[in-house]
Amino acid sequence: MPPGPGLGLDEPEQPQSAAKPEAYQVLARKYRPQSFDALIGQDAMVRTLGNAIRTDRIAHAFLMTGVRGVGKTSTARLIAKALNCIGPDGNGGPTIDPCGVCEPCVAIAEGRHIDVVEMDAASHTGVDDMREIIEAVRYASVSARYKIYIIDEVHMLSKSAFNALLKTLEEPPPHVKFLFATTEVDKVPVTVLSRCQRFDLRRIPAELLASHFGSIAEKEGIKVEDDALAIIARAAEGSVRDGLSLLDQAIAHGGAEVSAAEVRDMLGLADRGRVRGLLDILLDGDAGKLLAALDEAHGLGVEPQALMRGLLDALHAISRRKASGQDDVMRSAEEQGAIAADAEAMGWPQLHALWQLLLKGLKDVETAPDPREAADMALLRAIHAAGQPDPGAVIDAISSGKTPPAPSPTKSDPAPAADAPAAALPETPPATRAERAPAGLPVDFQAFVDLIDDARPRLGVDLHDKVGLVSYDAPRLMLQPKALLDSNFARELADEAKKLTGAAWQIDLQDHGGAPSLAEQVVMKQQAEREDALADPMVKAVTDAFPDAQLESIKDAS
Template identity: 45%
Template sequence: MAKKKSDASDGVEGSGGLEPTKPYVVLARKYRPATFDDLIGQSAMVTTLRNAFASGRIAQGYMLTGVRGVGKTTTARILARALNYEAPGYDKPTIDMPGLGAHCKDIMEGRHPDVLEMDAASNTGVDNIREIIESSQYTPLVARTKVFLIDEVHMLSKGAFNALLKTLEEPPAHVRFIFATTEIRKVPVTVLSRCQRFDLRRVEQPVLAEHFQKIVGAEGASADADALQLIARAAEGSVRDGLSILDQAIAMGEGHVTAAKVRDMLGLADRARIFDLAECLFRGDVAGALQGLSSLHRDGAEAAEVVSDLAEAVHAIARVKAVGEEPAGEGLTAEEKARLKDLAGRLSMPYLSRAWQMLVKGFEETARAPNPRVAAEMVLIRLAYTSDLPTPDELIRALGGGTVSARRPALPAGDGGGAADQRQPLNSRAAAQVAESFDDEAGDAFEFDDGEPIGDDEDDGESPSAFPVANPRSFEEVIALTSAKRDVKLTIHLEDHVSLVKFDAAAGSIDLFLFPEAPPELPNELREKLNAWTNRRWVVLLSKEAGAPAVGAVRRQREAAELESLKAHPAVRAVLEAFPDAKIAEVRRITGRDTDTDSESEAV
């Protein structure tokens, strides 16, 4: 006896042996709803069930579907409790349950003899369903209704579903079926048609955060509002997932939950730092963007999550721009709302749409890349370098002879940018970019006067007069540039195998019609080489109808006309008559002679 007494007294440290230690119950179980009033975020379902019970229109089967942790099994148990609620003054099924009835505790704890729970994930066969069918023929032992609660019902085999159909359609009066599933598409239509279906919604982030605040207070702990918002955001509408994270956060913070500790625990990126990173990308600051990514990665944020958070930031900006601050500001702090509003006012919707598409594609690349951080860096570099590309509508206006926007937004930075919608002719902007490029990369001193580059005479022996082809103002100058670059193949194609439809030097656009002899990749080749040679952006478009004749054909026609004109000259005609076998091999234009005409020609 002495030994037994010693065992009892040593069972609880610090309790004096008077009480046994109570096992810890996680928050997800401790605060599981017991009534429909305790359910959060499912008001539509509760209203429907309340009206149905009040009018006596209780179905023989219910199908509860929704994401994990949203409350399917809990709702099923509350529904089973409502069907069997017995208390003074309550002798029929009711949604309103003011206190514990005769069967409530056993039902909520899953041990009532007339409420049979089955996990279809481990009981998938026909034999398991046959047991249910046989049991349904007997009246309840102590309760009003025998309830069969089948969780993860989509896991049942095809034979088990078929065996259940007849009993589900015409069950005994004392039997009700409640099914729960996360994969509603895997449930046969024949089963769905015999049940009333309720889709449990994801719980909204503000509702979850408010719910977590109440639980934190009940636990005697404290939590910052931002921390609860982060937990609600990470839960993605799942109450159980959120409570599990909150449980861990309370333990980590020793009773006080802070946003910083939640971020460290979950590997989340600070939203303010995400906005800083986004602004670097919007203004084309590649170095700042890569430094921001490196800082976030060093502090524990995953590369793919950073790209995902950037996409969410772009989405939030687009929502604010489209519908205003209030509808788009759920779960955001006042500071974040102000920042979103400021960004939305300075960024265009086409640009935001393009950034969103690039980030979504980039997230897929990062998620499957062998080195996610490297992949994320490439995503940021691409996005930063496309920050000043014209949007499709601006490109259309540019092709019509207008100007395009300098798309790189002038966000707050030390580089002294201008207004976000500042417009300037494309050739002037290109000239500035060329100047910057030569200054940074080549170290050569170049100045620009009205978009024209001026170089010194010592650069590869060419004089400044040779440079206009570096910024061609006509299609002929484009051909001259390809010839100067000794790209013979491209020059021949441009001279003889294309028809010029439109040339806009200011917008940097060329509209061509390809003859059959031209290769289909010619437009892309021309665009890429012009971009490299001129240090500005060009757009080469294809037209369905021909425009001007080929440059080479026009030149040959002109030369033939000149040749015929020369042959008609008295002196040339006399030479040809004196030498019948002679022929004119080449016509050379004489320059630098003081003549009365603009130019003179001599025949050789």
């Protein structure tokens, strides 16, 4: 029989196992608030709870709602400690400042108190889970002052579970308290809300978050730049937990010292440089370079949707800089300088127009069969708008009798060679040529409509039937829409007019000041002729003699 343990034989000495190092605890758990003083940004709620406890007006059910990471579950645990604290000497009562050293406080903080039951509604959604609570509340607490049920993400309970809980929730035994937490309070039935004292936990302001993260970094012995703390606080979007997770990641990324540049790189904000370059090309109006940049981005695996969202974000940053005059700490110094320059150079109408064009482009990209093609077309469409002058400046110039600003030349329009002859006008009937102005442009709006109608009947019909003339000063044309037009009407009309005349036309649409459309003028003329005919003595004599007679048509006797 082989030797074995317990037979008195010598065995080789076993090495002593080294003590296991304590597992690392993430900052979000390590610095979870253990008192109401440590709960930042929720002063109104703390004041209300303090007054309720001091005056012994403690509700039987509380509901905490708010975005992720603002302290809903932490608040529920603090309330449980506040209600069950007995003080260091064991003789204390409910207090807004739990001692943290008595047995109930320590057990609740460690999650092992038998009378404080914490459950996740996402995994206990059914009526059977609620039935267990309903049965248990009948029995007194084992050692604590109150038996407390903390239900996280309570909106995940089923309708049947909510209904089963209603009666108990409305009239619980005096030794039972319910604490609910949810991020989607609109999904909680009104019948439940009406039985709870509700606290809306607010997003934490970025300045307060940055200060809080700075104190934690100091406790951890980590040096973090102020700008880096500000960036993390902004990226956290009001959530303490999200911010601490980002701070944890930044410390792992940067080591003992964390810089703003490293945080931007960690968050992917450095990729904004590509979007920034794309926006510059867009504003320059260089269609060829724009397409090349889009091809390069596609080759690197950048999604068209991400590019469009990045451009919208850049325009939003320019607009905020223009409105407030303040820089965005989320961006590098170079990007802040570029944004400030664009905010100075761009007018509000241009910013608004580009925003709408890019927003529509994003929708096109999200729904198009080929997102890449949709992005190309959307940005090429935006190039045309980027070169247009400020409509307000054009209107002001026309009103004051000055020459309106012309569209900015774009690099997508090839410049004619110095020795190239002027572009020849398309062949038109001799009578039409005779009516042309010396500059080779239609002499008036009617001539312009005739020219367009010959080449593009659909545009000609829109010009004749759906717009009223505000002013005609070729190659500038201001119109008032009288009916619904295609969103690309002005651009298509300008392109067609340029093709036919060789001149760069500026087509502006405004919501007032237009004459009747040409179609309306035809109707008005016919109505005037009819009224004149009916007023003729001979016609009037006939209609008087024959009351049922009607005027069918008017013919020229000549």
